[in-house]
Amino acid sequence: MISVREIDPADLALFDEWYDALRAGVVAGREAALVVGREALGFSLRNPGPLKRRLAVGAFEDDRVLGAMLFEYRLTDNLDTVEVEIDVPPQHRRRGIGTALWQWAVRRAAQLGRTIFQTEVGVPSEPWPGAEFAGHLGFSVEHVEDHLVVPLPYDEVLLDDLRRTAGVLDGYRLTSWAGVCPPEHQQAYADLHTAMDHDVPTGGMTREVVPWTVEKLQASEQRIDRSYLALVTMAHTLSGEPAGYTLMYLPRGDDSHAQQDDTLVLREHRGHNLGTHLKLANLDQLAKHRKTQRYLHTWTALSNGPMQKVNARFGFRSIEEHRELELTYPRLRPAARAVVLDPADRILLVRFEFPSGPLWATPGGGLEADESLRDGLHRELQEEIGLDAPDELQHLWHQEVVAEGHATGYDGVINDYFLVRTEPFTVGGTLTETELQAENVHGHRWWTLEELLTSEARFAPRALPQLVQDLLESGPPTTPTQVSL
Numbered sequence: 001m002i003s004v005r006e007i008d009p010a011d012l013a014l015f016d017e018w019y020d021a022l023r024a025g026v027v028a029g030r031e032a033a034l035v036v037g038r039e040a041l042g043f044s045l046r047n048p049g050p051l052k053r054r055l056a057v058g059a060f061e062d063d064r065v066l067g068a069m070l071f072e073y074r075l076t077d078n079l080d081t082v083e084v085e086i087d088v089p090p091q092h093r094r095r096g097i098g099t100a101l102w103q104w105a106v107r108r109a110a111q112l113g114r115t116i117f118q119t120e121v122g123v124p125s126e127p128w129p130g131a132e133f134a135g136h137l138g139f140s141v142e143h144v145e146d147h148l149v150v151p152l153p154y155d156e157v158l159l160d161d162l163r164r165t166a167g168v169l170d171g172y173r174l175t176s177w178a179g180v181c182p183p184e185h186q187q188a189y190a191d192l193h194t195a196m197d198h199d200v201p202t203g204g205m206t207r208e209v210v211p212w213t214v215e216k217l218q219a220s221e222q223r224i225d226r227s228y229l230a231l232v233t234m235a236h237t238l239s240g241e242p243a244g245y246t247l248m249y250l251p252r253g254d255d256s257h258a259q260q261d262d263t264l265v266l267r268e269h270r271g272h273n274l275g276t277h278l279k280l281a282n283l284d285q286l287a288k289h290r291k292t293q294r295y296l297h298t299w300t301a302l303s304n305g306p307m308q309k310v311n312a313r314f315g316f317r318s319i320e321e322h323r324e325l326e327l328t329y330p331r332l333r334p335a336a337r338a339v340v341l342d343p344a345d346r347i348l349l350v351r352f353e354f355p356s357g358p359l360w361a362t363p364g365g366g367l368e369a370d371e372s373l374r375d376g377l378h379r380e381l382q383e384e385i386g387l388d389a390p391d392e393l394q395h396l397w398h399q400e401v402v403a404e405g406h407a408t409g410y411d412g413v414i415n416d417y418f419l420v421r422t423e424p425f426t427v428g429g430t431l432t433e434t435e436l437q438a439e440n441v442h443g444h445r446w447w448t449l450e451e452l453l454t455s456e457a458r459f460a461p462r463a464l465p466q467l468v469q470d471l472l473e474s475g476p477p478t479t480p481t482q483v484s485l
């Protein structure tokens with residue numbers, strides 16, 4: 001049975017196992033996939049910054065991690081968005097593990113009130129599992145870049161050739177540094193970052209651009225500097241106006257890969273070969289600081305003709321498409337529900353009275369914003385029927401219903417159903433009858449399977465009799481069964 005839960009990144013043995021699963025999922029079948037380093041990711045997860053929350057989520061079977069997800073969201077901007085990355089090692093694929101992790105993401109995003117999911121997939125050939133999976137979930141491709149690499153150390157003959165053809169840099173001077181930005185350049189460097197964020201093509205991806213300030217730059221660089229050495233070259237006019245920059249990262253804990261990140265030449269300074277000069281100067285820095293890295297990576301929009309030309313001149317070769325994908329979800333209210341079975345395999349259902357008529361449903365209810373499934377289920381069961389939820393939850397069914405009238409203020413609901421086996425007990429929760437009635441609850445009843453199968457009553461889910469029959473005959477499913485209304 002697969003269960004999905006957040007892992008504590010301070011549990012180093014567990015983090016290692018989770019990271020191994022993530023890495024194995026990312027690199028499979030790709031020539032030079034770039035994976036965030038173990039140290040860098042561990043540090044980032046254990047030391048959350050003020051701008052972004054990152055959660056490590058694992059899919060477990062018998063306490064072994066079979067799949068990994070990074071679930072991230074920004075705290076001060078892009079407040080409707082979450083980013084997810086789901087990675088399942090090849091030997092565990094096509095068992096529904098990716099889907100189980102996705103269901104966790106859908107529920108947590110709903111708890112956070114966020115509706116836009118974003119993800120990225122490296123696609124070296126078609127058909128590709130990640131692209132098929134994301135397409136199956138409903139994601140659409142909003143932006144495509146080439147993922148390019150050049151082998152390191154850099155070919156000196158090519159560099160000499162590039163220096164010769166680039167000619168003399170006229171009207172500009174270049175400043176290079178390694179590490180964090182020197183104080184005298186911080187304002188200009190922050191402004192160039194803002195210009196970059198406005199300029200960089202992102203296709204149809206939803207992105208709110210927030211201007212960089214010196215404080216934000218300092219905070220961001222300090223965090224990054226722990227795990228990456230930044231190599232930067234900046235161009236100024238002779239009167240000191242900033243004209244552009246290029247930025248490369250040498251991951252401190254990765255002996256194979258270096259990253260060519262941003263390169264920007266401000267519009268009014270284009271056409272002077274400045275991009276080439278910036279890159280050449282930064283490659284001189286790379287020669288000084290590189291240790292063992294064998295690949296330099298970069299990404300360029302397919303539509304960005306000028307940069308594609310510069311990349312080709314610098315010997316970059318495309319190894320895969322880098323796709324950015326997005327999916328907008330309806331606003332759904334997440335709830336945890338219990339399939340309560342007694343020793344005689346009778347199920348406990350509560351009766352709702354709605355204007356449309358009575359409805360028999362499993363006990364449980366809506367999760368609060370920061371509440372775990374287990375805590376939410378426990379609270380709801382205590383309130384409604386006076387029963388403890390088990391510590392280990394067996395996840396049976398996942399249901400997403402988009403329809404009006406299921407939860408006020410929402411477009412629908414997400415219900416996750418868990419198995420609760422119990423000894424006979426007297427049903428009676430902490431809520432009074434009047435309080436229950438205010439939530440449309442008017443009584444409860446234990447049902448045998450036979451009674452469910454022969455009843456004309458309306459159940460939630462509608463297929464409850466069949467689902468309970470399958471559960472009693474075949475036991476809990478390995479991954480949650482998707483059920484409809």
Ligand SMILES: CC(C)(COP(=O)(O)OP(=O)(O)OC[C@H]1O[C@@H](n2cnc3c(N)ncnc32)[C@H](O)[C@@H]1OP(=O)(O)O)[C@@H](O)C(=O)NCCC(=O)NCCS
Pocket residue numbers: 025026084085086087088089092093094095096097098099100119120121122127128129130131132133134136
């Ligand atoms: C994408 C990935 C996470 C899927 O994990 P998984 O555990 O195999 O996914 P599931 O078993 O839940 O697949 C769900 C559905 O996705 C689709 N799918 C997944 N892999 C597929 C493939 N190789 N070919 C075609 N369809 C595929 C199918 O519709 C599948 O349902 P089915 O098996 O009933 O036909 C895994 O292949 C992976 O880690 N890839 C590398 C990382 C990546 O690209 N992640 C996606 C971006 S977040």
